[in-house]
Amino acid sequence: MSDTGRMRIVVMGVSGAGKSTVALALAARLGGVYLDADDLHDDAARAKMAAGVPLTDEDRAPWLGRVGLAFGTASETAPVVIACSALRRRYRDLIRAEATEPIFFAALELDEATLAKRMAARTDHFMPVALLASQLDTLEPLETDEWGVTVSTRESVPEVVARIVAALPDQGTMEST
DSSP states (O other): OOOOTTOEEEEEOSTTSOHHHHHHHHHHHHTOEEEEGGGGSOHHHHHHHHTTOOOOHHHHHHHHHHHHHHHHHHOSSSOEEEEOOOOSHHHHHHHHHHOSSOOEEEEEEOOHHHHHHHHHHOSSOSOOGGGHHHHHHHOOOOOTTSSEEEEETTSOHHHHHHHHHHHOOOGGGOOOO
16 A cells, blocks of 8 residues: 555444544544544434434434545545445445545444443443444445455454454555445
């Protein structure tokens, strides 16, 4: 990988997969900016999820647009890494539609039992374990024509980050998706 300055990356997956932890570590490794898409939810969406009610696609659309726009406002000179569920292809398409540059998706995967344990151990998050099944039902893995990599989070965070970094392209060969 030559120059990562304009790199735009979404670390994606269901709740409990390690998106925030991995995205933060990846941003640090690349000398970039970290953002958490959860911070871009409006109050109504947060309240709905905290009550155990899954968001509808209508609820998600403006949020996903804000995620795409955040790439352009976070930094023009440093890599930007956003932790975002981006569970369905059409959600990733909404993010891509608002971004001004190509986005690389790093999909995190982990088994349901470990995800549930991780979620149950969190005390400071609005997403209840009760919504894990709906997230897993919603999840659409990256398709072959989507630009990205899928990585298991069973490994240590540094190992996961190293696998993502190894999959990142040179800036001169960035695909437009």
